[in-house]
Amino acid sequence: MNKAALRKKYLEKRKSLSQNQIDCLSKKILENFILQFNPIENQKVHIFLPIKKFNEVNTLFFIDYFFSKKIQVYVPKMVEDNLIAIKLNQNTILEKNSWGILEPLGDEDSKISDYDFVITPLLYCDRRGNRVGYGKGFYDNFFAQIASSCKRVGVGFFSPDENITDLYCTDVSLNFLVLPDEVLSFEF
Structure with missing residues (x-):
């Protein structure tokens, strides 16, 4: 199935989830x-x-866990057409951007490229690790700028059942x- 059809299908599936279901499933994803x-x-x-309006995995549970374990947390911020990484701490002030996404106030890129994990949003992922996001390519560009040793980890609610047919280079x-x-591994 092509990305546009998968994007539509999985946005609808996520829309049908209640906040209680999202939180319960998000906690299970964190445990895994x-x-x-x-x-x-x-x-x-x-x-x-x-x-929140897109019923994404509630990563605030992850962030709370990471803070409790003294793990360094970085979050994305859009500056012009680029995704940069801002270090987050418990006192970081967040505001909604023009797309309704929470972001830190500052614009200073951490310039980190050697993350241990990059936890990535997605609408769908197939059994080969190919993901469908919102179609802007921000994470593909971000992945190209970080160390290849970083574990790229998608988090989602739905198991893969079909391949993505329109992949790009x-x-x-x-x-x-x-x-x-x-947990599915695509490392062979």
């Missing part, structure tokens, strides 16, 4: 992430802040997909 990767103090994690696949009931 911890079991799979056992993140430790001083590791560096780049993680998105959830867009600039698409960067994930290393892992963490779901509420399993």
Whole structure:
């Protein structure tokens, strides 16, 4: 199935989830992430802040966990057409951008390229690690700028059941997909 059809299908599927379901499934995804990767103090994690109106995985649970374990947290911010990474701490002030996405106030890029994990938003991921996002390519561009050793980890609610048919040469696949009931590895 092509990306546009998958994007429409999985936006609709996510829209049908209640906030209670999203929170419950998000906590299961976090548990699976911890079991799979056992993140430790001083590791560096780049993680998105959830867009509530799109019923994304609630990564605030992840961020709270990371802070409790003294793991360094970085979040994306859009500056012009580029995704930069801002270091987050418990006192960071967040505001909604023009797309309704929470972001830190500052614009200073951390210039980090050696994250241990990049936890990535997605609408769908197939069984080969190819992801469908919102269609702007921001994460593919970001992946091209960071160390290849970074684990690219998608988090989502739905298991893969069909392949993406319209991949581009600039698409960067994930290393892992963490779901509420399993973790898929695409490292061969």
